[in-house]
Amino acid sequence: MLSGLIQQFEKASATYAAANGLERDGDWFVLKLQEEMGELTQIWNKATGRGRRKGMSDEELAIALADETADVLGHVLLFARRNGLDLAAAVERKWRFRPGEGISS
Structure with a gap:
């Protein structure tokens, strides 16, 4: 499941x-993840x-929060791939379940 995603x-x-024209070197992956976390934090605020809404409606904020969360998820996965991390094994160790197990479509 994770590998396909x-x-x-x-x-x-x-x-x-x-x-x-972007070069995705080793630092880019962690820096981009940090950037996206900042954007998620800004929308959360x-x-x-805790921050100025700048005219954003509740619906627009909810959409932006989902979008920024998706960006963080994507960049976590990209960071893991770049660094050869086995996230499925880590989830099993840390969260005590196997990703994809027990999910039906």
């Missing part, structure tokens, strides 16, 4: 990088009254 994020990221 990781490959989808990798394809999208590589396509974006090529189209925009707006959504929880």
Whole structure:
């Protein structure tokens, strides 16, 4: 399950990088993850009254929160792929379940 998702994020990221002339070196992956966490935090602050909403409706904030969370997820997976991390094994160790097990479509 995770490996397929990781490959989808990798394809999208590589396509974006090529189209925009970006070099995805080792540092890029962790720096991009940090950038996305900052954006998620900014939206969270707006959504929880800790930041200026700048005219954003509750619906727009909810969409932005979901979008930024998706960015963080993608960049976590890209970081793991770049660094050869076995996230499935880590989830099993740390969270005590196997990703994809018990999920039906």
